[in-house]
Amino acid sequence: MSHLVNVDDIKTVAVIGCGTMGNGIAHVFAQTKHNAILVDQSEERLSKAVAAISRNLARQVKKEKITEDDSKATLERITTTTNIKDAGSAQLAVEAVFEDKEVKTSIFEGLANVCDSQTIFASNTSSLPITQLASASGRPDRFIGMHFMNPVPVMKLIELIRGVATSAETFEAIRDLSLRLGKTPVEVNDYPGFVANRILMPMINEAVFAVMEGVSSVEDIDTVMKLGMNHPMGPLTLADFIGLDVCLAIMETLYDGFRDSKYRPCPLLRKMVHAGYLGRKTGRGFYTYEEKI
Numbered sequence: 001m002s003h004l005v006n007v008d009d010i011k012t013v014a015v016i017g018c019g020t021m022g023n024g025i026a027h028v029f030a031q032t033k034h035n036a037i038l039v040d041q042s043e044e045r046l047s048k049a050v051a052a053i054s055r056n057l058a059r060q061v062k063k064e065k066i067t068e069d070d071s072k073a074t075l076e077r078i079t080t081t082t083n084i085k086d087a088g089s090a091q092l093a094v095e096a097v098f099e100d101k102e103v104k105t106s107i108f109e110g111l112a113n114v115c116d117s118q119t120i121f122a123s124n125t126s127s128l129p130i131t132q133l134a135s136a137s138g139r140p141d142r143f144i145g146m147h148f149m150n151p152v153p154v155m156k157l158i159e160l161i162r163g164v165a166t167s168a169e170t171f172e173a174i175r176d177l178s179l180r181l182g183k184t185p186v187e188v189n190d191y192p193g194f195v196a197n198r199i200l201m202p203m204i205n206e207a208v209f210a211v212m213e214g215v216s217s218v219e220d221i222d223t224v225m226k227l228g229m230n231h232p233m234g235p236l237t238l239a240d241f242i243g244l245d246v247c248l249a250i251m252e253t254l255y256d257g258f259r260d261s262k263y264r265p266c267p268l269l270r271k272m273v274h275a276g277y278l279g280r281k282t283g284r285g286f287y288t289y290e291e292k293i
Contacts (some may be wrong), residue, residue: 024152
């Protein structure tokens, strides 16, 4: 086996996709003294991403978790580009676009053409098969799932998903890197939904069934889970925060992957997505919001 990038050699990280997850991932890498190249097709989206990172850093300064100088230095380590060729200098490329297998696959095919053969590829997918994405990358031994949690700068967990061909060296390098980010990496094997979403999404889906069947109101179902199970946020509030379209996509992935009826998406969830009621980002989901995010 040829030399694999050592964790100490990972100085520059390319993040493909600058949405909520992508800009959060760039934020944590830049804050831990890595150069972060944020890649997206849209200059407008890139500008919004940098503005979001600035706001999140300002929040950390206000809470006295970092200094003003730390914030400035973090922003200086972030560069943005609409050209995927600029990812060529990275020792690690992290894909963080929406849950669409074809789109993700084409990104990894593109990265394979511009990145060094030693560069490690990672996907922030929340449910798609790592082994399948890895096979499209041309470097399945240097491919791993890095499933960050939202909001990335705050949440400690990273699910590290081994594909069938992920090498032990790749896994160890990315586990060590995750620790350097101040995160808690958890080793997961490649099954639909991994651990987090395999357990979380059926719970959310069941809460939607409880609404559909008139078992209780949206507010009361959330109250039961908050006060009865000590969850910080009720499942329906959480669904709105995640995005009902994302919840539906993950339930579809679980259902397709296991072919088990317990994972069938609730018809009400599907209906709300069709209506465009996607949660906080559209201003309406199970709750109504003044401000879209």
